[in-house]
């Protein structure tokens with residue numbers, strides 16, 4: 001006879017947190033959202049942690065290199081989508097790893113003999129008032145000087161004036177040598193009262209510029225997630241078909257962590273992929289999933305998954321439950337898998353982090369997922385709304401929207417994600433193509449969401465995620481109390497400044 005779960009499965013919207021005692025020390029500024037990403041042994045340090053518990057979904061419409069840089073600046077990780085060629089995906093990873101936080105390749109460059117009017121035109125085109133003057137006018141040519149809009153008054157210069165007559169020549173410039181750290185560069189900027197610092201190699205060729213204003217940006221991102229070489233941490237999605245080719249290319253590009261991306265992970269294909277990858281590249285970090293119960297978790301933990309993703313059918317663009325009738329309420333799945341993770345830790349001394357993937361609608365759902373035991377959350381719709389997502393921003397019915405489509409939609413045709421070992425094609429759709437309301441910059445939104453999580457944690461009387469998982473008091477709520485939970489029995493003004 002089939003197995004019947006005794007309880008119906010529930011989703012985050014059916015739960016609330018009940019406050020705990022809040023001590024005077026328990027203030028949002030003291031909350032740490034640091035969380036483990038990959039497995040580690042009891043008593044040892046987790047080799048990869050994040051500073052906020054958010055990762056962006058392995059989706060064409062969500063995670064490319066631009067998203068990865070923006071999210072790493074906030075302390076989280078993007079998993080760059082795998083439904084593209086190995087070369088393209090590795091190139092995206094490489095771009096994240098070569099993006100030097102604070103060091104930029106000069107985008108405004110000119111030759112010394114060009115007329116000054118060219119400098120003015122360039123400034124208008126790029127909007128940047130600092131222009132590097134190089135022998136060949138390229139971003140990496142031999143540096144001859146720097147010209148800024150403070151060096152000339154265009155109405156007071158002869159019409160045949162040349163750049164070289166107004167620039168600060170190389171001999172008078174303060175420069176940094178390639179290899180200098182960002183903090184050393186900033187020391188020079190402060191000590192010499194500069195707005196920008198050119199970084200040159202030993203032959204005098206321009207490598208990068210460091211700008212004073214970028215230092216401020218660096219200060220604005222105290223949680224940014226960097227590797228030991230000060231490069232942004234980045235993840236990537238892989239599948240169970242071409243991993244023997246894809247993984248080495250991603251590792252060569254510098255990827256920090258990967259995840260098998262599949263709608264259903266309790267499979268022989270995932271076990272084999274984990275085995276083969278770890279055998280060939282013992283240091284590669286690979287998450288697996290998705291599962292929705294203890295059995296699925298234990299299978300993947302035993303198979304060597306570095307973390308396990310939870311969630312089937314709960315994604316905003318997902319129609320798997322309608323199409324195939326498989327899945328489970330995201331909250332119930334998270335609660336059961338978290339219990340299995342804790343038991344596995346007790347039994348083996350190995351902590352395998354778990355990720356609640358999909359179905360986060362409100363910010364408080366993130367806190368609930370963490371309180372229910374998730375170490376971090378994966379989100380698609382949430383990130384798709386931001387400037388940094390790879391899709392078009394359009395006006396629909398007078399409002400700005402961004403496009404957002406599922407990996408199982410005809411638009412993405414990511415058949416590997418739904419592969420059950422048969423033909424190389426998507427037999428039917430498991431996702432839709434949609435719009436989501438445009439929401440502005442990732443930085444502003446993530447800052448706000450994490451502020452809400454921190455405040456809620458203080459209401460619960462806790463300062464860390466493990467403490468939340470241990471001490472949270474969680475209650476199921478009735479339909480009537482859900483109605484009570486939003487504004488009711490009043491006429492809401494539309495001018496609220498609430499986000």
Ligand code: IMP
Nearest residue numbers: 057315316318359380381406407408431
């Ligand atoms: P969201 O945050 O609710 O939008 O859910 C995002 C998650 O949905 C992803 O991380 C995937 O696990 C899942 N997903 C992505 N594309 C599809 C699809 O086409 N069908 C079903 N699930 C999908």
